[in-house]
Amino acid sequence: MTAVVNPQVAADPLPPRRRNRAWEKFRRNPSALLGGAIVTFFVVVALLAPLLPLPGPVETDWAAVRKAPSAAHPFGTDEIGRDVLSRMIWGAQASLLAGVLSVGIAVLLGVPLGMLSGYLRGWTDAVISRFTEALLAAPFLILAIALAAFLGPSLQNAMIAIGLSAMPIFIRLARAQTLSVMTEDYVESARAVGIGHLGLIRRYILPNILPPIIVQSTLTIATAIIAEASLSFLGLGQQPPAPSWGAMLNIAKNFLEQAPWMALYPGIAIFLVVLGFNLLGDGLRDALDPRDT
Numbered sequence: 001m002t003a004v005v006n007p008q009v010a011a012d013p014l015p016p017r018r019r020n021r022a023w024e025k026f027r028r029n030p031s032a033l034l035g036g037a038i039v040t041f042f043v044v045v046a047l048l049a050p051l052l053p054l055p056g057p058v059e060t061d062w063a064a065v066r067k068a069p070s071a072a073h074p075f076g077t078d079e080i081g082r083d084v085l086s087r088m089i090w091g092a093q094a095s096l097l098a099g100v101l102s103v104g105i106a107v108l109l110g111v112p113l114g115m116l117s118g119y120l121r122g123w124t125d126a127v128i129s130r131f132t133e134a135l136l137a138a139p140f141l142i143l144a145i146a147l148a149a150f151l152g153p154s155l156q157n158a159m160i161a162i163g164l165s166a167m168p169i170f171i172r173l174a175r176a177q178t179l180s181v182m183t184e185d186y187v188e189s190a191r192a193v194g195i196g197h198l199g200l201i202r203r204y205i206l207p208n209i210l211p212p213i214i215v216q217s218t219l220t221i222a223t224a225i226i227a228e229a230s231l232s233f234l235g236l237g238q239q240p241p242a243p244s245w246g247a248m249l250n251i252a253k254n255f256l257e258q259a260p261w262m263a264l265y266p267g268i269a270i271f272l273v274v275l276g277f278n279l280l281g282d283g284l285r286d287a288l289d290p291r292d293t
C-alpha cells in the first residue's frame with residue numbers, strides 16, 4: 001500500500017526556503033538585474049507618456065521636417081515634422097502592450113490545452129498533439145503574418161495573431177510539465193485521499209508547472225515584440241497615424257540617407273527591450289531551476 005504523505009506540502013512550487021533561495025540567486029545575477037532594469041525603464045516610460053512635457057505623437061511641425069536631433073527635438077523629427085522621441089515613447093505602449101497581451105492570449109489558451117493533454121492522455125492527448133504539430137509546421141512569424149492578414153490590419157488583430165501563433169509553445173510546455181508532475185508521489189497521495197480531478201489540477205498540478213511557464217512567458221514576450229514590430233512594418237499592425245516602432249521603421253527606410261535618426265532610435269529601442277526581456281527570462285530560468293538545491 002502506498003504511503004500517504006501530506007500533499008499540501010508539495011502543492012507549493014516555491015516554498016519559503018526555495019523562494020528565498022531563488023530571489024538570492026536572481027539578485028546575485030548581474031545580467032538578470034540589468035534585464036529587469038531595462039524592462040522596468042521601458043514600462044515606466046510607457047506609463048508616464050501622457051505626463052511627459054513632449055509634443056503629441058501626431059502633432060506636426062511643417063517648419064521642422066526631418067530636422068536633426070536638437071534641444072527642441074532630442075531625437076529629431078520625421079518626414080512630416082513629428083517629434084521622434086514622443087512617437088517612440090508612445091510607441092513603447094503599443095509594443096509592450098502587444099507583447100504582454102499576445103503572450104497572455106497564448107498562455108490562457110495553450111496552458112489549459114497542454115494540461116488537458118498531459119492529464120487525460122489517450123485520444124485527447126493524440127488530438128491536441130496533432131493540432132499542435134500542425135501549428136508548429138509553419139514558422140512562428142509566417143503563421144503570425146498569415147493570421148494577421150486574414151484578420152485584417154490593426155493592433156488588436158496583430159495581438160490575436162501573435163497569441164495564436166505562440167500558443168503551441170505553451171501547449172507543449174504545459175503537456176510535458178504535467179506529464180512530469182503526474183509521476184510524483186504527492187499526486188498519487190492526493191488521489192489516494194480522494195481529491196477529484198479539478199482539485200488535483202488546481203491545487204497540485206497547476207502550481208507546480210507555473211515556474212517554467214513564467215520563464216517561457218518572459219522569453220516569449222521578447223519574440224512577440226519583434227513580431228509586432230514586423231507586422232507593423234508590413235502594415236498589418238498598428239495603423240497610422242498611431243505610433244509604433246515597426247511602423248516608424250517602415251517609414252524611415254525611405255529616408256535612411258537624409259534622416260538616419262528616424263530609423264536609428266526605434267531600432268535601438270526594439271533591440272534594448274528585447275534584450276531586457278531575454279536577460280530577465282534567462283535570470284528567472286536560473287533562479288527557478290528546480291535542480292538548484
